[in-house]
Amino acid sequence: MNLFTPLSWNDTGFxxxxxxxxxxxxxxxxxxxSLLGLLVGFLRAESNKTVNVIxxxxxxxxxxxxxxxxxILFSTFIGVMGFPLPPFxxxxxxxxxxxxxxxxxxxxxxxxxxxxxxxxAARSLGMxxxxxxxxxxxxxxxxxxxxSWLGVAxxxxxxxxxxxxxxxxxxxxxxxxxxxxxxxxxxxxLGVGLFYFMISYPLSRYGKYVERKMEI
Amino acid sequence: MIEIKGVHKSFGDLExxxxxxxxxxxxxxxxxxxASGSGKSTLLYCINAIEKINGGNIIVDGIDVHDKKTDKNKxxxxxxxxxxxxxxxxxxxxxxxxxxxxQIVKGFSKxxxxxxxxxxxxxxxxxxKLDEYPTRMSGGQQQRLAIARALxxxxxxxxxxxxxxxxxxELVGEVLDTLRLLRDDGMTMICVTHEIAFAKEVSDKVAxxxxxxxxxxxxxxxxxxxxxxxxxxQFLSKVL
Numbered sequence: 001m002n003l004f005t006p007l008s009w010n011d012t013g014f015x016x017x018x019x020x021x022x023x024x025x026x027x028x029x030x031x032x033x034s035l036l037g038l039l040v041g042f043l044r045a046e047s048n049k050t051v052n053v054i055x056x057x058x059x060x061x062x063x064x065x066x067x068x069x070x071x072i073l074f075s076t077f078i079g080v081m082g083f084p085l086p087p088f089x090x091x092x093x094x095x096x097x098x099x100x101x102x103x104x105x106x107x108x109x110x111x112x113x114x115x116x117x118x119x120x121a122a123r124s125l126g127m128x129x130x131x132x133x134x135x136x137x138x139x140x141x142x143x144x145x146x147x148s149w150l151g152v153a154x155x156x157x158x159x160x161x162x163x164x165x166x167x168x169x170x171x172x173x174x175x176x177x178x179x180x181x182x183x184x185x186x187x188x189x190l191g192v193g194l195f196y197f198m199i200s201y202p203l204s205r206y207g208k209y210v211e212r213k214m215e216i
Numbered sequence: 217m218i219e220i221k222g223v224h225k226s227f228g229d230l231e232x233x234x235x236x237x238x239x240x241x242x243x244x245x246x247x248x249x250x251a252s253g254s255g256k257s258t259l260l261y262c263i264n265a266i267e268k269i270n271g272g273n274i275i276v277d278g279i280d281v282h283d284k285k286t287d288k289n290k291x292x293x294x295x296x297x298x299x300x301x302x303x304x305x306x307x308x309x310x311x312x313x314x315x316x317x318x319q320i321v322k323g324f325s326k327x328x329x330x331x332x333x334x335x336x337x338x339x340x341x342x343x344x345k346l347d348e349y350p351t352r353m354s355g356g357q358q359q360r361l362a363i364a365r366a367l368x369x370x371x372x373x374x375x376x377x378x379x380x381x382x383x384x385x386e387l388v389g390e391v392l393d394t395l396r397l398l399r400d401d402g403m404t405m406i407c408v409t410h411e412i413a414f415a416k417e418v419s420d421k422v423a424x425x426x427x428x429x430x431x432x433x434x435x436x437x438x439x440x441x442x443x444x445x446x447x448x449x450q451f452l453s454k455v456l
């Protein structure tokens with residue numbers, strides 16, 4: 001009896017699910033991480049030193065501990081505490097917080113890039129504090145950091161492969177299962193690598209293009 | 217009417233305004249001249265409540281600007297201000313720059329806000345730039361945009377803080393022409409300026425600031441042509 005069967009067209013649906021799951025968890029982490037990052041970045045730009053030191057330490061921890069360790073720690077921790085979550089949720093929470101840690105720095109520098117004199121000009125027109133945030137500081141600050149934002153988003157897509165270690169069926173985990181069945185690691189991993197490249201490369205080119213355009 | 221009575225303002229230990237008294241009536245153009253650091257710009261910031269004061273009162277149309285109960289945002293709708301740096305909003309077109317505040321502050325519909333903005337932009341000579349982005353324009357054009365943006369709030373008073381100081385010399389003229397236009401419209405204006413000839417031409421009243429006090433005040437003829445105080449004479453001999 002043959003234990004191993006080669007890759008066939010019947011696997012297409014399986015691979016596609018892996019791809020979609022990768023895209024899904026990446027998009028969720030980027031959206032939640034960006035929204036939280038916007039909030040935390042704003043807090044950091046507006047707060048005094050004490051708040052900044054506390055927030056900064058927390059963010060430093062998130063940025064410094066390797067993502068793979070955070071994933072295993074978190075999923076083990078909630079398991080031990082008696083609240084096991086499906087791999088998707090556990091992964092999405094950790095990946096979102098990790099994304100937030102990087103996005104908050106991006107957005108903070110964006111908020112700081114809006115000149116004080118421009119905010120004063122907006123206030124002199126009668127805008128209140130929240131209106132200057134909503135109509136002036138967010139749009140101007142965010143525009144200037146768009147290339148950096150894209151850079152973080154791009155690395156989140158790649159980092160999402162690590163969520164495979166806690167059992168989420170994203171592309172890499174799908175690939176591993178196919179490898180164990182077909183014993184064709186080279187071809188399958190090349191394919192997976194190519195997929196990440198095809199997503200990442202255009203994003204990074206686009207980021208560079210926007211950056212160049214903004215310099216003019 | 218803007219009434220400034222005994223205004224004191226300090227930044228830390230540094231007292232920048234040491235008891236300023238000045239009244240500006242509707243329709244009047246008042247120019248404030250003086251060396252850098254004499255407190256001219258600070259006074260404008262205090263009138264607009266961008267800076268707090270440490271003593272005295274500023275009353276605009278009967279409303280005490282620095283009273284805690286005063287709605288500062290409401291007040292600023294009546295006090296248009298243009299700064300040394302034009303601070304165009306780079307993410308908005310020229311028309312959107314001028315229409316934003318009427319829309320979100322006054323709650324006008326987009327159509328109405330844009331109608332007012334368009335009118336003011338045409339008035340300052342930017343009628344052909346409505347859909348441009350301000351970063352593509354010269355400093356003089358951006359400063360005229362800043363003026364139109366303030367005018368679109370239809371304020372009875374305009375405060376100008378050295379609006380030509382950051383401009384290349386060849387662009388100063390077009391901005392001064394715009395200010396002349398406003399004077400002819402009967403706008404009440406306070407202009408902090410280094411353009412002595414311009415101050416002489418447009419002002420009803422000139423105030424010379426020196427180290428936080430009004431050293432000399434009067435008609436342009438009195439202050440600029442026949443200054444009585446030695447400090448004024450020294451200052452004018454340096455700048456003219």
